[in-house]
Amino acid sequence: MNSVNDNKKMIQNSTLTNKYNLVVKFLKYICPRVLRRNQIVEIMYNRIGFFIISKFFGPRIYRRIDIPDFKEILSSFYSTVSSRVNLAKEVFLIFDHSLGGGANFYINNWIEKEKQCNAIFLVKYFPFFNAYLLSFYFRAYFVEFKLLDIQDLWLLFDHVNIRKIIFNELVSYPFPVNIAKEIAALKEKHPFKLIFLVHDYYVICPNCNLFDTINKKYCGGSSISCSSCLKRYRFLTYPYLFPKDFTNLPDWKNKWSLFLESYVDQIICFSNFSRELLLNTYKNIDHTKMKVTPHNIEPLPLVTITKKNDDENINIGILGHIHNEVKGAKVVREIARLIEKERISNVKIIVIGTLNRRYLHSNIQVIGEYRRDELPELIMRHKIDIVLLPSICPESFSYVVGEAMIMQLPIAVFDLGAQAERVKHYEKGLVIKDVNAKIALESIVNFVKEDL
Numbered sequence: 001m002n003s004v005n006d007n008k009k010m011i012q013n014s015t016l017t018n019k020y021n022l023v024v025k026f027l028k029y030i031c032p033r034v035l036r037r038n039q040i041v042e043i044m045y046n047r048i049g050f051f052i053i054s055k056f057f058g059p060r061i062y063r064r065i066d067i068p069d070f071k072e073i074l075s076s077f078y079s080t081v082s083s084r085v086n087l088a089k090e091v092f093l094i095f096d097h098s099l100g101g102g103a104n105f106y107i108n109n110w111i112e113k114e115k116q117c118n119a120i121f122l123v124k125y126f127p128f129f130n131a132y133l134l135s136f137y138f139r140a141y142f143v144e145f146k147l148l149d150i151q152d153l154w155l156l157f158d159h160v161n162i163r164k165i166i167f168n169e170l171v172s173y174p175f176p177v178n179i180a181k182e183i184a185a186l187k188e189k190h191p192f193k194l195i196f197l198v199h200d201y202y203v204i205c206p207n208c209n210l211f212d213t214i215n216k217k218y219c220g221g222s223s224i225s226c227s228s229c230l231k232r233y234r235f236l237t238y239p240y241l242f243p244k245d246f247t248n249l250p251d252w253k254n255k256w257s258l259f260l261e262s263y264v265d266q267i268i269c270f271s272n273f274s275r276e277l278l279l280n281t282y283k284n285i286d287h288t289k290m291k292v293t294p295h296n297i298e299p300l301p302l303v304t305i306t307k308k309n310d311d312e313n314i315n316i317g318i319l320g321h322i323h324n325e326v327k328g329a330k331v332v333r334e335i336a337r338l339i340e341k342e343r344i345s346n347v348k349i350i351v352i353g354t355l356n357r358r359y360l361h362s363n364i365q366v367i368g369e370y371r372r373d374e375l376p377e378l379i380m381r382h383k384i385d386i387v388l389l390p391s392i393c394p395e396s397f398s399y400v401v402g403e404a405m406i407m408q409l410p411i412a413v414f415d416l417g418a419q420a421e422r423v424k425h426y427e428k429g430l431v432i433k434d435v436n437a438k439i440a441l442e443s444i445v446n447f448v449k450e451d452l
Helices: 004-012 015-030 047-061 072-085 104-116 150-158 176-191 227-239 249-262 273-281 329-341 372-381 397-407 419-425 437-451
Strands: 089-096 117-124 131-138 142-148 165-166 193-198 266-269 289-292 313-320 345-353 362-365 386-391 409-413 429-432
Touching: 004 409, 072 117, 072 131, 072 142, 072 273, 089 104, 104 117, 117 289, 142 150, 150 176, 176 249, 193 273, 227 249, 266 273, 273 289, 273 329, 273 419, 313 329, 313 397, 329 345, 329 362, 329 437, 345 372, 386 397, 386 437, 397 409, 409 419, 409 437, 419 429, 429 437
Parallel strands: 089 117, 089 165, 165 193, 193 266, 266 289, 313 345, 313 386, 345 362, 386 409, 409 429
Antiparallel strands: 117 131, 131 142
16 A cells, blocks of 8 residues: 555445445434434434444444454554654544543644644544544644554554553543553553543543432432442443443442553643542542643623513523433423423523423423524523523533633522532622522522622
8 A cells, every 4th residue: 555545445445334334324314413424423312222233233343354454454554644743743642432522622622723733643432333433633634544443553553653642531432441451551661641631520430420320419429329320320321331341330440540640641620620529539649740721712702681670581591402411401391390380480491502302391492503603692682691501410611601701691500510610700600509490590580680
């Protein structure tokens, strides 16, 4: 192979890719979201269908026997891109998931900025197909390669001098602990810097939001119902996201404790809350390698909110994709039911974004998806008086809070995580002490009428 185009042509003509493309076409008919460039932008809402496909079709699609000379093709691919790497200032290898959300948004923006002078290899795991996608970025140059097994990735180190490895996200990877072990072993041979980003609390518990599925609340990372909670989480809630190398929670924590304490060079948190939670869990982590760096948020126009009279409607705005109970979908519905039950005619709930259909209510108006630059105009059009972030578990940062503050909007949050940490120091912020629909509604109404 003399060029990347030859490599890509060979891959495209392979049995592996033909099967892959057939499954992608099939999934277009059963997914409620569109697949863009063979990349899943939303997980299927039908979890049973998802589980069946990944469990029974995935292994058949991605058997190594499909390409007998796969290692030769892969080595050729690595050799080809290595010629580009020599022109770069530094070489990065990044691990990320394919589930969307703030972590993907963060790393995609980071890559756009860094690829002008640095060479970047990005690995993503796709649980639908039990396969990995390796992408290479350098300046305007971009190429991607589908890996059959994570073991194929380690051949990269024979061709390229990786300077930094970034763990952006490992949620949904089938064997995250094994990946950490492989990286630890490679670190003994190669002098790269290892950076760990805390977008969630996966290294504390596979239930990365720390949502107790038994008691339906934030657990703090430790609970007497841990075993029952994780069984429920694994088999009834998200079976396709659960790590296969998990045995029990103490063992999980011991392995990540060793990795974070002995091999990771820098841990970047996006809030003080995340830093303290991690240090409380893993007390032997060197404090000097912990760094708190809040995300940068692009500017948005200011939005002016006029003070309400007693007889005017109060419009509670909820921004983003509220797709499950953790993100506050149930609380939003409970507030709507309370408004209906108590016949409160002057309070409206407006979701600028999406809401899981299970939690729809006649008192909730759902606007639908939007572009970020449309947000200020949508808020003014719907006369939003206050933004409610209904998450019932701690965020590691919260873009919604940041954007609301940039627009100078009043915002209400529950007393949890990074969201409360930031809103406590915001003059137009309301921190609701208890995760309770009635208390939330009363607090918001009083705050809008009396404090704004």
